[in-house]
Amino acid sequence: MLEIKNLCVQLEEEDKKILRGVNLSLEAGKVHAIMGPNGSGKSTLSYVLSGKGGYEVTEGSAHLEGNDILEMEPEERAAAGLFLAFQYPVEIPGVGNMTFLRTAVNSQRKLRGEPEMSAGEFLKVVRAKAKDLKIDADMLKRPVNVGFSGGEKKRNEILQMAMLEPKMCILDETDSGLDVDAMKLVAQGVNALRDGKRTFLVITHYQRLLDHIKPDVVHIMAAGRIIKSGGPELALEVENNGYADLLEETA
Amino acid sequence: MAMDDVQVKDGVDAETVEAVKALSGAYKYGWNTEIEMEYAPKGLSEDIVRLISSKNDEPEWMLDWRLAAYRRWLELIEPDWAMVDYPKIDFQDQYYYARPKSMEEKPKSLDDVDPKLLETYKKLGIPLKEQALLAGVEAPEGERRVAVDAVFDSVSVGTTFQAELMKAGVIFCSISEAIREHPELVRKYLGTVVPVSDNYYATLNCAVFSDGSFVYIPPGVRCPMELSTYFRINAENTGQFERTLIIADKESYVSYLEGCTAPQRDIAQLHAAVVELIALDDAEIKYSTVQNWYPGDENGKGGIYNFVTKRADCRGDRSKVMWTQVETGSAVTWKYPSCVLRGNDSQGEFYSIAIANNMQQADTGTKMVHLGKNTKSRIVSKGISAGKAQNTYRGLVSMHPKAKNSRNFTQCDSLLIGDKCGAHTVPYIEVKNNSSRVEHEATTSKVDDDQLFYCRSRGMGEEDAVALVVNGFCKEVLQALPMEFAMEAQALVAISLEGSVG
Numbered sequence: 001m002l003e004i005k006n007l008c009v010q011l012e013e014e015d016k017k018i019l020r021g022v023n024l025s026l027e028a029g030k031v032h033a034i035m036g037p038n039g040s041g042k043s044t045l046s047y048v049l050s051g052k053g054g055y056e057v058t059e060g061s062a063h064l065e066g067n068d069i070l071e072m073e074p075e076e077r078a079a080a081g082l083f084l085a086f087q088y089p090v091e092i093p094g095v096g097n098m099t100f101l102r103t104a105v106n107s108q109r110k111l112r113g114e115p116e117m118s119a120g121e122f123l124k125v126v127r128a129k130a131k132d133l134k135i136d137a138d139m140l141k142r143p144v145n146v147g148f149s150g151g152e153k154k155r156n157e158i159l160q161m162a163m164l165e166p167k168m169c170i171l172d173e174t175d176s177g178l179d180v181d182a183m184k185l186v187a188q189g190v191n192a193l194r195d196g197k198r199t200f201l202v203i204t205h206y207q208r209l210l211d212h213i214k215p216d217v218v219h220i221m222a223a224g225r226i227i228k229s230g231g232p233e234l235a236l237e238v239e240n241n242g243y244a245d246l247l248e249e250t251a
Numbered sequence: 252m253a254m255d256d257v258q259v260k261d262g263v264d265a266e267t268v269e270a271v272k273a274l275s276g277a278y279k280y281g282w283n284t285e286i287e288m289e290y291a292p293k294g295l296s297e298d299i300v301r302l303i304s305s306k307n308d309e310p311e312w313m314l315d316w317r318l319a320a321y322r323r324w325l326e327l328i329e330p331d332w333a334m335v336d337y338p339k340i341d342f343q344d345q346y347y348y349a350r351p352k353s354m355e356e357k358p359k360s361l362d363d364v365d366p367k368l369l370e371t372y373k374k375l376g377i378p379l380k381e382q383a384l385l386a387g388v389e390a391p392e393g394e395r396r397v398a399v400d401a402v403f404d405s406v407s408v409g410t411t412f413q414a415e416l417m418k419a420g421v422i423f424c425s426i427s428e429a430i431r432e433h434p435e436l437v438r439k440y441l442g443t444v445v446p447v448s449d450n451y452y453a454t455l456n457c458a459v460f461s462d463g464s465f466v467y468i469p470p471g472v473r474c475p476m477e478l479s480t481y482f483r484i485n486a487e488n489t490g491q492f493e494r495t496l497i498i499a500d501k502e503s504y505v506s507y508l509e510g511c512t513a514p515q516r517d518i519a520q521l522h523a524a525v526v527e528l529i530a531l532d533d534a535e536i537k538y539s540t541v542q543n544w545y546p547g548d549e550n551g552k553g554g555i556y557n558f559v560t561k562r563a564d565c566r567g568d569r570s571k572v573m574w575t576q577v578e579t580g581s582a583v584t585w586k587y588p589s590c591v592l593r594g595n596d597s598q599g600e601f602y603s604i605a606i607a608n609n610m611q612q613a614d615t616g617t618k619m620v621h622l623g624k625n626t627k628s629r630i631v632s633k634g635i636s637a638g639k640a641q642n643t644y645r646g647l648v649s650m651h652p653k654a655k656n657s658r659n660f661t662q663c664d665s666l667l668i669g670d671k672c673g674a675h676t677v678p679y680i681e682v683k684n685n686s687s688r689v690e691h692e693a694t695t696s697k698v699d700d701d702q703l704f705y706c707r708s709r710g711m712g713e714e715d716a717v718a719l720v721v722n723g724f725c726k727e728v729l730q731a732l733p734m735e736f737a738m739e740a741q742a743l744v745a746i747s748l749e750g751s752v753g
Binding site for chain 2: 050051052053054073074075077078079083084086089090092093094095099100103104105107108111145152160162
């Protein structure tokens with residue numbers, strides 16, 4: 001599904017290398033997790049893949065189903081099936097959540113040359129999906145993320161993901177700022193989207209999210225590289241011993 | 252008096268400048284109608300004033316009024332306090348009267364109007380057939396109808412639904428017709444809100460206004476349909492001086508819409524209008540404008556210089572006036588739709604979106620003058636600047652000694668796109684009694700890259716993302732517009748900002 005080869009990235013404004021040759025191969029239908037200490041480049045990886053400005057790719061490639069996504073505009077990547085659940089979802093005052101969702105859904109359809117979703121059909125689908133995530137009618141009417149609690153913002157990200165039905169989902173620290181109940185709700189939302197074909201890349205600091213979203217593969221990232229990959233047990237190892245041992249091993 | 256001046260500049264964004272340069276042809280009303288015109292000689296003099304008056308078959312009193320205004324104007328000095336910069340206007344290098352030859356013989360009905368003129372309005376999406384609606388809206392069951400007065404350069408081409416409105420006692424006609432047919436009303440109210448001596452451009456207008464609309468709603472009548480005037484400047488080097496007078500008698504209600512466009516030309520053109528609204532006891536007037544004059548090209552060449560005096564007199568107790576304006580066009584805008592809250596318990600509201608892109612300059616705002624007791628006013632202003640544009644909100648809230656227990660709330664928000672534009676807020680507040688309250692809130696923000704990236708990562712193109720964010724910013728004002736206009740305005744916001752991000 002997603003092939004990342006020797007991806008090297010630095011900041012555009014200053015000569016600071018952040019990713020130093022990331023290799024990842026995500027098979028369709030699998031859940032991969034990336035863990036790592038602060039500043040290891042996890043969030044940068046998610047931004048570069050989804051097309052945020054301010055970064056320069058100096059080497060390497062990233063292909064989604066064989067298509068070079070680094071050459072695409074952010075909206076084209078979205079239409080091709082890539083989705084990023086933001087660590088800090090952005091507020092858009094005055095724009096109703098529902099309007100935003102509908103604009104997003106229909107923009108993607110337009111880019112793919114598909115017919116737009118009618119207002120009636122959209123309403124039906126969004127209500128059903130919102131209900132599963134315990135998002136009420138009021139939250140759908142309020143402006144995008146404005147005045148939302150931490151938990152509401154993350155649930156809203158998952159609602160967008162459910163509506164847009166991407167092939168490749170990247171979750172950037174979706175567990176940050178969530179209490180246990182909110183995390184469970186978010187994890188349920190994600191698990192409901194696991195259908196054996198959709199691929200997930202879950203970025204997190206903590207093992208606890210992975211108790212709820214069971215990964216197939218766990219990668220440890222440090223200083224802009226994947227330093228170790230393994231099964232779910234690798235996450236437990238980090239939980240118990242911290243990153244220090246692993247960093248020493250590879251130093 | 253409070254004064255703050257905000258100018259935000261951060262980051263260097265060369266792409267924005269490039270994108271702005273690339274912007275051209277976004278103005279979709281820039282075409283011109285090939286039609287044989289009849290002009291008054293170029294320049295301004297007493298003879299021209301007399302000529303305009305005679306073209307309109309005006310009575311003696313009207314000519315005297317014009318001549319007095321002209322003589323006064325000669326002694327006035329062009330004001331320079333607004334934050335706008337433009338080459339000095341040569342008032343002798345303009346035409347003050349231009350009408351299509353075919354209008355020499357006043358058409359008896361719309362069927363007699365020159366097909367070229369009808370075609371012009373059709374192309375603009377303005378219905379001059381009595382069953383149609385404003386453009387862009389499909390007619391629903393039991394459709395809402397809009398009566399239109401169409402003004403082309405210096406003359407009114409025709410007014411729809413006049414007969415039907417007359418059944419309700421509503422007078423809706425061109426001002427030139429009103430001067431001939433309803434002199435008692437015109438003499439009673441003309442110049443009572445904006446006096447002849449008001450300001451340089453208003454005085455000029457009094458001398459040379461050629462046409463515009465007149466509305467009278469009799470006591471207790473709720474106007475059965477929305478009224479609108481559509482102004483089109485077509486002729487070259489010609490100023491348009493329109494005059495609008497709306498009187499809402501006791502306990503009446505009217506909603507009035509104004510639209511305007513002009514062809515794309517290299518030479519700037521002058522537009523100096525005066526609009527007077529009078530609301531008597533318990534009357535309510537809603538006045539909505541979508542101003543889309545040609546804004547000039549990306550280098551600031553051409554465009555309309557828009558110097559407009561709009562004022563409402565809430566003369567009666569419990570009267571109410573609401574101004575809503577969407578200002579997207581013009582090279583220079585100088586406009587402050589205001590309310591004089593004379594009646595006790597009267598209310599004034601002002602909702603404004605002012606968009607300035609490329610080299611456009613807008614100095615706009617409102618005055619709320621509280622004279623009566625328990626008067627209320629509300630100001631919501633949204634200024635959007637892009638390209639190298641300068642956008643200034645200038646407002647006055649004044650509470651006079653007798654305006655006891657009065658209230659004002661002002662919210663003034665500015666949005667910047669790119670780093671070459673400016674937003675300025677100049678509020679003047681005068682409170683001369685101690686039972687009134689004035690609140691002022693102001694914010695300045697940028698359309699930030701994070702918002703745009705968030706939208707784009709969900710599949711929206713860059714310009715759609717900007718339009719979405721900006722429409723969100725303007726929402727409170729868009730909601731104040733009648734539905735047909737709100738949709739048009741929303742689309743216009745997007746078009747006006749095309750190419751504003753890189």
